[in-house]
Amino acid sequence: MNVADLGRAHTIVVGVSPTSGSPGALRWAVEEASLRGGRVVAVRAWRPHAPETATGGRVPSIVSDNSALDVEAARLAEDVVHVLGRDHLVETRVVAGKRRAVLVEESRNADLVVIDAGQSTEVEARWLGSRLVRASHCPVVVVPPALGDRGSSPLGVAVGRLGRSVERAAGTAGRPGFQHPPTT
Numbered sequence: 001m002n003v004a005d006l007g008r009a010h011t012i013v014v015g016v017s018p019t020s021g022s023p024g025a026l027r028w029a030v031e032e033a034s035l036r037g038g039r040v041v042a043v044r045a046w047r048p049h050a051p052e053t054a055t056g057g058r059v060p061s062i063v064s065d066n067s068a069l070d071v072e073a074a075r076l077a078e079d080v081v082h083v084l085g086r087d088h089l090v091e092t093r094v095v096a097g098k099r100r101a102v103l104v105e106e107s108r109n110a111d112l113v114v115i116d117a118g119q120s121t122e123v124e125a126r127w128l129g130s131r132l133v134r135a136s137h138c139p140v141v142v143v144p145p146a147l148g149d150r151g152s153s154p155l156g157v158a159v160g161r162l163g164r165s166v167e168r169a170a171g172t173a174g175r176p177g178f179q180h181p182p183t184t
Contacts, residue, residue, distance in 0.1 A: 010038025045102035
């Protein structure tokens with residue numbers, strides 16, 4: 001431990017997915033921070049979108065739109081409230097960039113980084129997790145999907161199953177006889 005770190009609160013950075021809201025990672029991080037007397041920073045990576053086309057058929061350069069960044073910051077705050085309730089003490093931050101690069105940079109000033117393993121994009125989560133672990137400047141915790149489902153309503157579980165079924169059906173559309181590998 002560095003002498004400069006002695007007066008600093010234990011900081012846990014949580015990567016919050018815009019699709020799932022990362023409930024397991026948020027809950028786990030808050031519990032861990034309460035044990036260590038630390039703080040939690042919920043981070044979402046955000047990338048500006050390029051306009052569809054410009055005059056003359058050219059694709060214009062990417063335009064940074066602060067209002068879109070503000071909208072994403074509001075969505076992140078809503079996701080945290082949805083998981084933790086209104087009386088949470090979690091700091092939220094939206095950072096421009098790709099997910100892994102943003103989390104690696106945020107790990108420089110953190111004691112721990114927490115991400116969800118994910119539900120329907122297991123391969124993507126494993127890829128992000130393993131790449132993040134190799135590049136991070138602090139330990140990384142990957143919270144399994146079973147912990148993310150704690151407190152889910154029966155309706156939420158049913159909707160999640162329906163969504164995964166639709167995703168699976170769309171992935172096999174037009175490919176007769178294609179079988180997804182079994183999930184473990």
